[in-house]
Amino acid sequence: MAKKYLMKGNEAMAEAALRAHCRHFFGYPITPQTEVAAYMAKRMPKLGGTYLQAESEVAAINMVLGASAAGMRAMTSSSSPGISLKTEGISYIAASDLPALIVNVMRGGPGLGGIQPSQSDYWQATKAPGHGDAQVLVYAPSSVQEMVDLTIRAFETAERWRMPAMLLADGMLGQMMEPVSFPDEVPLPPEKPWALTGTKGARKPNIVNSLYLTPSQLEQIVKERFQRYEKVKAQEVLCERYKLDDAQFVLVAYGATARICKAAVDMAREKGIPVGLFRPITLWPFPEKELAALGGQVKSMLAVEMSMGQMVDDVRLAVNGRCPVYFYGRTGGIIPTPAEIEGQIVKMANRKEEA
Amino acid sequence: MGKEFQKAVILVTGYYGSGKTSFALSLAERLVKEGRPPAIVDLDVVNPYFRTFDYREQLQAEGIRVEAPVYAGTNLDIPALPPSIDGLIERATESSPVILDLGGDDAGAAVLGRYKAGLLAAWKRDELAVLHLVNFRRALTPDAQSAVEEAAAIGAACGFMPTAVINSTNLGPETTGSTLLDSLDEAEALGRQLGVPVEATVMEPAVWQGLTPEEQTQIPGAFLLTRRVKLPWE
Numbered sequence: 001m002a003k004k005y006l007m008k009g010n011e012a013m014a015e016a017a018l019r020a021h022c023r024h025f026f027g028y029p030i031t032p033q034t035e036v037a038a039y040m041a042k043r044m045p046k047l048g049g050t051y052l053q054a055e056s057e058v059a060a061i062n063m064v065l066g067a068s069a070a071g072m073r074a075m076t077s078s079s080s081p082g083i084s085l086k087t088e089g090i091s092y093i094a095a096s097d098l099p100a101l102i103v104n105v106m107r108g109g110p111g112l113g114g115i116q117p118s119q120s121d122y123w124q125a126t127k128a129p130g131h132g133d134a135q136v137l138v139y140a141p142s143s144v145q146e147m148v149d150l151t152i153r154a155f156e157t158a159e160r161w162r163m164p165a166m167l168l169a170d171g172m173l174g175q176m177m178e179p180v181s182f183p184d185e186v187p188l189p190p191e192k193p194w195a196l197t198g199t200k201g202a203r204k205p206n207i208v209n210s211l212y213l214t215p216s217q218l219e220q221i222v223k224e225r226f227q228r229y230e231k232v233k234a235q236e237v238l239c240e241r242y243k244l245d246d247a248q249f250v251l252v253a254y255g256a257t258a259r260i261c262k263a264a265v266d267m268a269r270e271k272g273i274p275v276g277l278f279r280p281i282t283l284w285p286f287p288e289k290e291l292a293a294l295g296g297q298v299k300s301m302l303a304v305e306m307s308m309g310q311m312v313d314d315v316r317l318a319v320n321g322r323c324p325v326y327f328y329g330r331t332g333g334i335i336p337t338p339a340e341i342e343g344q345i346v347k348m349a350n351r352k353e354e355a
Numbered sequence: 356m357g358k359e360f361q362k363a364v365i366l367v368t369g370y371y372g373s374g375k376t377s378f379a380l381s382l383a384e385r386l387v388k389e390g391r392p393p394a395i396v397d398l399d400v401v402n403p404y405f406r407t408f409d410y411r412e413q414l415q416a417e418g419i420r421v422e423a424p425v426y427a428g429t430n431l432d433i434p435a436l437p438p439s440i441d442g443l444i445e446r447a448t449e450s451s452p453v454i455l456d457l458g459g460d461d462a463g464a465a466v467l468g469r470y471k472a473g474l475l476a477a478w479k480r481d482e483l484a485v486l487h488l489v490n491f492r493r494a495l496t497p498d499a500q501s502a503v504e505e506a507a508a509i510g511a512a513c514g515f516m517p518t519a520v521i522n523s524t525n526l527g528p529e530t531t532g533s534t535l536l537d538s539l540d541e542a543e544a545l546g547r548q549l550g551v552p553v554e555a556t557v558m559e560p561a562v563w564q565g566l567t568p569e570e571q572t573q574i575p576g577a578f579l580l581t582r583r584v585k586l587p588w589e
Contacts, residue, residue: 004526006493011495038462175402175404176586
């Protein structure tokens with residue numbers, strides 16, 4: 001087995017990107033993801049890659065667009081307020097059908113917000129990662145090992161579907177340390193026949209573009225892109241089920257919150273409450289079918305988030321009235337405790353069925 | 356306990372995540388037990404997460420004075436340092452020592468420039484310990500050579516080279532006796548290259564108990580840790 005190292009989530013994700021042959025990183029520092037840039041700054045020159053601290057987040061994301069258009073595996077990382085600045089560029093990348101990896105290590109918001117962990121950018125990541133009709137793949141790791149595995153996967157799926165992917169982590173995951181291992185070998189990126197690599201007089205020029213001169217042309221392009229999104233929805237959903245086999249009550253949580261919920265599930269199980277955890281690993285595409293099926297089997301669900309309630313919207317849409325869906329959240333950089341969530345499980349289990 | 360731990364001013368340096376805060380907190384606890392209640396200064400102006408300041412109430416209840424950047428624990432992550440830290444360094448004695456828990460890397464050590472006069476005075480009196488922590492299971496310091504480079508960068512940033520190596524090699528919850536035993540040669544090589552002793556080998560009590568008596572004799576300066584830095588679900 002590969003040797004294990006003790007790593008922070010931020011470092012592990014940066015190392016994973018390097019092992020996935022990413023040689024172009026464009027960043028700008030912001031707490032709590034600065035270690036990503038610091039790690040890249042140390043390692044990238046030794047690998048002959050490009051680490052560049054741009055003059056702003058807006059510049060960094062557009063450098064990613066350029067590098068990706070040239071066929072390179074490219075990425076940027078930031079934290080909530082920085083991601084807001086990048087959203088214009090993300091929209092252009094999506095419109096240009098380019099793969100790229102964008103990392104958001106979420107902190108409290110809105111505005112400048114705080115520097116402690118949060119999950120209040122769910123809506124931004126899944127509903128409006130930029131203007132226009134577009135989606136990005138959104139992966140939500142919940143351990144340092146998943147920061148590694150999903151970083152590699154995100155590059156690969158982004159290239160498979162020619163669309164941007166986002167790793168949506170939070171300050172807790174970025175900063176905490178856990179043992180991790182890396183795959184011995186990550187496959188090289190596939191050939192990209194569409195990339196702007198110079199015709200060398202041997203082929204017609206490739207064009208990477210997001211401007212279409214007529215409305216009908218633009219509508220056609222967007223419709224085709226949405227047909228591709230349907231395939232992504234059918235093929236790329238990931239989720240984890242924890243103690244759901246006999247569960248009558250279900251917690252739904254992602255990221256670091258899911259780790260806390262697991263501890264709460266174990267505590268409530270000791271009290272005899274049949275509760276389990278459903279953890280979406282992809283937030284877009286969201287595990288709609290899986291949750292819908294589960295909604296028909298259980299008494300109720302409780303979405304737990306470090307926000308005022310964002311993912312809970314998607315849980316309710318998926319469950320579509322098959323069972324009540326409640327919400328519990330903390331925000332502003334406050335991390336809920338296992339005991340606090342266990343209290344919510346008890347409350348849910350004691351609730352009278354609503355007519 | 357090692358001679359370096361008897362000094363009046365104890366700097367705890369090392370790479371990001373080498374275990375500085377966990378070690379500094381345990382050292383403080385041990386000094387209290389020895390009748391030398393220390394002050395501990397959270398000098399981490401680099402990273403706002405998992406820091407000494409988070410444990411100040413517990414520590415103060417145990418007789419350990421805690422000083423920290425003025426805005427530690429808030430959303431204003433600016434490195435404003437209170438003047439009381441100067442006094443702690445200048446007035447530290449063997450019976451009333453001060454532990455400075457630095458931020459990681461050369462970036463974290465740079466803050467010591469601010470305290471150069473007091474530290475230099477302590478160094479001249481042979482009352483300054485610079486304890487350099489190393490975890491050989493961190494990805495960027497897997498061996499003595501990379502750890503020497505790291506120590507040199509930190510030394511250059513703060514102006515003081517290590518006076519002792521502290522081997523804090525661990526894999527978090529997956530640490531076993533062999534994690535530690537495998538690191539002993541590298542720790543010794545690091546000490547040799549820096550010209551300083553391996554003053555302590557840090558581990559949780561369970562890891563120590565998992566070693567055979569014979570293996571225990573191989574460990575230089577076993578230092579058992581009270582782990583306070585925990586994740587919310589632990």
